[in-house]
Amino acid sequence: MDVGLLSQYLANGVMLGLMYALVAVGFTLFFGVLDVIKFSHGDVAMVGAFAGFATYGGLQAAGVHNPVIQMLGVVLVSVAAMAILGALIARYLIVPLRGAPALNTLLITLMLGTALRESVRLFFPDGANPKPFPRLLPAGSLEFGQFTLRADSAILLAAGIAVIAAVHLLINRTKLGLAIRAVAQDEETARSMGINFSLIVLVTFALGSGVGAFAGVMNGLYYNEINFGMGLLLGVSGFAAAIVGGLGNIYGAILGGFLFAGLQTIGAVAMPFASAYKDVFAFGAVILIMAIRPTGLIPEKNSERV
Amino acid sequence: MSGFLSIEALVAGYDKADVLTGVSLSAEAGRITCLLGANGAGKTTLVRAILGLTPPRGGSIRLDGRELSGLPTHKIVAAGIACIPEGRRLFPKLTVEENLRLGCYLVPGEALLRRRLEEVYDLFPRLRERRTQLAGTMSGGEQAMVSIGRGLMGQPKILLIDEPSLGLSPLFVKENFNIIRRINEGGTTVLLVEQNVHQTLAIAHYGYVMAQGRVVAAGTPAELTGNDEVRQAYFG
Numbered sequence: 001m002d003v004g005l006l007s008q009y010l011a012n013g014v015m016l017g018l019m020y021a022l023v024a025v026g027f028t029l030f031f032g033v034l035d036v037i038k039f040s041h042g043d044v045a046m047v048g049a050f051a052g053f054a055t056y057g058g059l060q061a062a063g064v065h066n067p068v069i070q071m072l073g074v075v076l077v078s079v080a081a082m083a084i085l086g087a088l089i090a091r092y093l094i095v096p097l098r099g100a101p102a103l104n105t106l107l108i109t110l111m112l113g114t115a116l117r118e119s120v121r122l123f124f125p126d127g128a129n130p131k132p133f134p135r136l137l138p139a140g141s142l143e144f145g146q147f148t149l150r151a152d153s154a155i156l157l158a159a160g161i162a163v164i165a166a167v168h169l170l171i172n173r174t175k176l177g178l179a180i181r182a183v184a185q186d187e188e189t190a191r192s193m194g195i196n197f198s199l200i201v202l203v204t205f206a207l208g209s210g211v212g213a214f215a216g217v218m219n220g221l222y223y224n225e226i227n228f229g230m231g232l233l234l235g236v237s238g239f240a241a242a243i244v245g246g247l248g249n250i251y252g253a254i255l256g257g258f259l260f261a262g263l264q265t266i267g268a269v270a271m272p273f274a275s276a277y278k279d280v281f282a283f284g285a286v287i288l289i290m291a292i293r294p295t296g297l298i299p300e301k302n303s304e305r306v
Numbered sequence: 307m308s309g310f311l312s313i314e315a316l317v318a319g320y321d322k323a324d325v326l327t328g329v330s331l332s333a334e335a336g337r338i339t340c341l342l343g344a345n346g347a348g349k350t351t352l353v354r355a356i357l358g359l360t361p362p363r364g365g366s367i368r369l370d371g372r373e374l375s376g377l378p379t380h381k382i383v384a385a386g387i388a389c390i391p392e393g394r395r396l397f398p399k400l401t402v403e404e405n406l407r408l409g410c411y412l413v414p415g416e417a418l419l420r421r422r423l424e425e426v427y428d429l430f431p432r433l434r435e436r437r438t439q440l441a442g443t444m445s446g447g448e449q450a451m452v453s454i455g456r457g458l459m460g461q462p463k464i465l466l467i468d469e470p471s472l473g474l475s476p477l478f479v480k481e482n483f484n485i486i487r488r489i490n491e492g493g494t495t496v497l498l499v500e501q502n503v504h505q506t507l508a509i510a511h512y513g514y515v516m517a518q519g520r521v522v523a524a525g526t527p528a529e530l531t532g533n534d535e536v537r538q539a540y541f542g
């Protein structure tokens with residue numbers, strides 16, 4: 001295979017890895033603070049992409065055509081709206097279910113995901129059909145010999161890495177992050193340190209959902225298309241990434257994201273005749289990994305998380 | 307002086323069963339008040355009820371006259387109560403210094419926090435050496451130091467200490483009692499739950515004895531040592 005094609009696969013794999021890692025970080029955060037698996041997470045990312053798309057339409061209608069302002073507007077509105085949605089879901093669906101068995105939360109969020117999907121399909125104007133996501137990033141490409149990198153891909157990669165790094169710094173270097181880690185390890189003791197538990201839970205869900213929305217917008221910008229079902233694969237892939245990583249800490253989520261994307265890419269390289277097989281291959285490999293390492297690659301010990 | 311804790315007719319428990327069935331006691335400001343009692347008497351439950359971790363079902367808890375019962379835990383802590391919990395309850399995957407910082411969570415300002423860290427490190431030089439070690443990998447005695455240090459970081463009006471000497475060597479137990487005395491001499495009110503009756507009564511100003519969820523005896527250390535019920539339960 002020639003270098004040019006290989007570089008395409010590589011760039012594509014890294015891009016997917018970032019998106020999965022961004023989604024997986026959400027799963028890990030939610031599981032960390034509340035021990036819950038929130039299955040609607042991928043669909044929240046999808047709604048985020050649609051919120052960004054709607055913002056673009058609004059800006060166009062308002063006569064704002066500067067692509068930089070449009071880009072910033074799309075990202076800010078999408079992330080902020082999903083942060084609020086995430087906090088609302090936590091407040092009204094997930095926290096009230098805390099005493100109930102974990103399966104109930106799983107079921108409720110599974111249904112919420114379906115509700116979000118169907119709502120977009122039914123109520124978003126012409127929501128049943130795929131939407132062309134605007135190309136807001138500069139065209140053109142960078143050439144390194146045979147290796148070409150599209151400028152928009154380069155920007156997306158840099159932005160995705162920046163978001164992951166920012167989340168990492170927030171969790172590990174700030175007082176808020178310390179509180180989130182404390183709550184994840186021992187809720188009661190965290191409360192007796194004076195930490196407002198309910199507030200930290202809402203903030204964590206807002207954070208995870210905002211990051212998920214970013215992944216949704218990234219997905220739209222990369223494929224130049226969004227549709228109401230996109231959250232399903234994004235969510236399942238992000239969830240697989242989080243589980244493979246150990247569902248224990250954000251390093252695991254990042255590692256899992258790239259691993260899962262790497263598997264998909266290998267699948268695509270090995271079976272170029274049918275792109276759908278790459279998912280079969282990747283999920284098959286995940287099943288194999290889980291059979292060998294049931295607790296994931298970075299297993300959590302006891303209740304130590306995030 | 308502040309830090310006067312007064313508890314009246316407190317009822318608290320888990321699920322359907324009440325563990326505390328009307329407990330009344332008080333911890334005088336600036337004093338060490340101890341709470342004795344056999345296993346399962348409800349001492350830890352009382353500490354948890356004060357902190358709002360096991361929300362009281364009845365009665366009142368006042369700190370310097372202010373009603374605390376019914377408030378969420380973080381507000382109770384903000385009112386000036388800190389705790390060195392039973393079993394230490396460190397955050398095992400956080401470093402020693404992060405654990406200590408959490409003890410100071412409600413105190414704004416990095417400068418003040420650094421000063422308090424230094425004070426705790428002066429009290430336990432070992433912790434200064436181990437500041438970046440994960441708390442879960444410390445020895446039992448070292449973990450006790452972190453737990454005590456964490457309780458001091460917030461400079462509370464009243465410190466609730468639940469069985470600090472559990473699992474410690476006799477030498478460190480003695481040191482532990484000295485530290486509690488020093489904390490108290492610095493002006494902090496102390497409510498001390500302990501099983502080491504002799505050493506506890508040696509440093510306490512006043513004491514209560516609990517059995518089956520109620521207070522069965524109260525008095526100065528001298529009175530308690532002479533009390534028949536206490537003698538039977540403790541001194542054999």
Ligand SMILES: Nc1ncnc2c1ncn2[C@@H]1O[C@H](COP(=O)(O)OP(=O)(O)OP(=O)(O)O)[C@@H](O)[C@H]1O
Pocket residue numbers: 320321325343344345346347348349350351352392
């Ligand atoms: N989380 C809980 N759920 C249900 N019952 C509990 C719980 N914690 C304690 N209990 C019960 O409450 C009673 C009092 O327990 P508590 O821990 O307050 O005793 P204690 O005086 O602190 O004992 P010890 O000296 O052994 O620490 C016991 O009968 C115990 O079984």
Ligand SMILES: [Mg+2]
Pocket residue numbers: 349350351392468469
């Ligand atoms: Mg106890």
